[in-house]
Amino acid sequence: MIEKITGEVLKEIKPSSEEKIILCELANDILKKIDKTSKEFGIDAFGMLVGSVARDTWTAGDKDIDIFIMLPPSLLKEELEHYGLLIAKKISSEYEERYAEHPYIHAKFGNYDVDIVPCFNVKDASKIKSAVDRTPFHNSYIKEHILGLEDEVLLLKQFMRGSGVYGSELKLKGFSGYLCELLILRFGSFLGVIESASEWKYGKLIDLKKKGVYSESPPLIFIDPVDPKRNVAAAVSIDTFSKFIDASRSFLKNPDKDYFFTKSVSPISKKELKKRISQRGTEVVSIVFDVPDIVDDILYPQLFKAEKSIVYMIDRHGFKVFGSDVCAKENKVIIFLEMEIFRLPKIKKHVGPPVTSKNRAIDFIDKHKGSPLYIEDGKYVSEIERKYTDVFDLLENKLIFCALGKNLNTYVKNGYKLLRNEEVLKEGFEAFIGTYFHLKHF
């Protein structure tokens, strides 16, 4: 049963020979150009194909190629960046400069996206000068060990895509390609990983070489075989970890091809959103504002922080958030809040000191002169006016005082929209909201 399913999946996701040949020729061509250009500049550098293409663990239709320019470790950081970019730009015709730990070049070669990344060609993984220098060692390690297991990696990656846990970017906090490959090495097969995962506990530790020294307590620890101080699964959050366990169990119980493919969600219509809200009896509040062109790995951690801070602020004022989510799209972000308690009375109780604490009692009475004051359980209680009786008013007045993070705070101060229920549908987040209601909350 499972074999039949994985066979069918493989047929769909394994690149054809033609696809492989075209991609390999393109990659080799770029490598040669890097070598040649390096020589022209008189630099002792060469190109190296890394990532899933190098390891034959890429999926049909994948148009991403990762190529590293290996530069001498004797260079200064500035020299590395200077020469690396010089070479990369020389060989590319259509490109843009991007920035991770170092700057790199994102280039277009036909319909392929090629990242060309300069790095130090250190002799040993323990000598790396920045995180990118580790990649060639990962590459070598996997290439040495993965032979014959490539299809298993493909299946695992695809299964993780289907469960929404594939990708270590900070937006998703899931499993990286390298982590998938290592899991296959550890458990021998796709099914081996799935069967193991269905029994995982929080703090699961995997150490191929048994020499890891990892001391934190994330949900999953996979000691990097090329660097025993590093956890390859550091990015995996408790929720992607849990989702993977859950998906593994479900798949083993009821194997189905559907697990390998993301369910497509249709954007929500105005009529449907209204119906959902009325059926659920909740109230939707959306905060929408513009952001400049920044990469997701910088934007999303700030968005998550802002979401948390806003939910905390709302709850602290006596309201209650039922569910929330964030999304960024085309330089616009949404903080989406579904409210459980969105309206409150105009009064609230302010509990003061015990009556027997004379000095504090006198201060409290002085401070609340004019407000109703009575004694409950031996303490003074004053009834005071609630400043915000609707969560909408609260956000209108207090949003900019939330700890939104330095950058978001500036963007929000430039202006934001506060939208109630279906008003949000003018803003272009119909698919995101559809996902919230269809996939997450049904």
Added chain:
Amino acid sequence: MIEKITGEVLKEIKPSSEEKIILCELANDILKKIDKTSKEFGIDAFGMLVGSVARDTWTAGDKDIDIFIMLPPSLLKEELEHYGLLIAKKISSEYEERYAEHPYIHAKFGNYDVDIVPCFNVKDASKIKSAVDRTPFHNSYIKEHILGLEDEVLLLKQFMRGSGVYGSELKLKGFSGYLCELLILRFGSFLGVIESASEWKYGKLIDLKKKGVYSESPPLIFIDPVDPKRNVAAAVSIDTFSKFIDASRSFLKNPDKDYFFTKSVSPISKKELKKRISQRGTEVVSIVFDVPDIVDDILYPQLFKAEKSIVYMIDRHGFKVFGSDVCAKENKVIIFLEMEIFRLPKIKKHVGPPVTSKNRAIDFIDKHKGSPLYIEDGKYVSEIERKYTDVFDLLENKLIFCALGKNLNTYVKNGYKLLRNEEVLKEGFEAFIGTYFHLKHF
């Protein structure tokens, strides 16, 4: 200033000579009848005037007289009750039998209410057979010591009446007359008590003879001078204790005659109740049902228990009670609830086990098949339908399952009314609700 005020108050509350003469003549007449009737029945018994009338600490207009029939301690309990009631009934023309620890007679003599209570004439307070036997000892103790301080007692009682803390009945949980007298003995004057009270802490201990052995921790402990194992202030609740402290402090700061007299509260009108509710943004729910003719000291503890149990049930279902109170009047009771959160969405989250607890996880998923299910913070969360989205519906369906106490449960099962907002005004609790809003919540 204070002397001027207390002087004026005394003028109003001190019985006139005429009033005293009329009352003393009536009391003496009853005592003589008791002695005579006892002889006729061949019983070695006599009457004793006790209470505030006996100690000259009663207030003008007070029409209550307490008279004890002192019977030989050699009698059996049944004999005491038999002969006691026989004598009491013989001398009364208009009376009813009432019941505390023993049965007693509540009689009308003109426009005076006279309680005639049989008790054992024990030699020593340590030999008492029931709580009522202690009263003659209290009486003797106060009569021996109070001479010259009667006016101070009158002032203190009246001040406590004005602050709503006078009376040890279970409805009020305040200060008894005997406790007022003892406080005057301890602190020498009305002002002495008030000044001391303004500094009291919870657990305040007063022991005239310094031989008390009281080990519990109520707000106030006044060791009974006639029985060192007894706390005269056992009935005083944390709230009446606190209210008295608060009133004492306020009076000392701004002395005013008003402190001695209860503010009269006018019944709330429909228009005003509607206005209050709308101004406060709350919702009022009243539970009204009939009760048989039972004494307040039995009814009120049950009502308080029921109130607590209902508030707990409501809060446990996600709603929130802002304030509540109970009242009994003319064989009808009301449990009055002012709601802070009275409506909730149709859905709620049901948080399940961590994903990693495999067996519990499988059970949870099985149980919630068909409901939306997702993972939050590593735990399964199911969205389930909230059975009651309005506190009114909740009470309609769940009230009879609350721990209302054995008696109230029966009465509620016989039928109750659930009234929303101003609907309650048909039930005759206008003054009670007026007090809730005017005095307590302004």
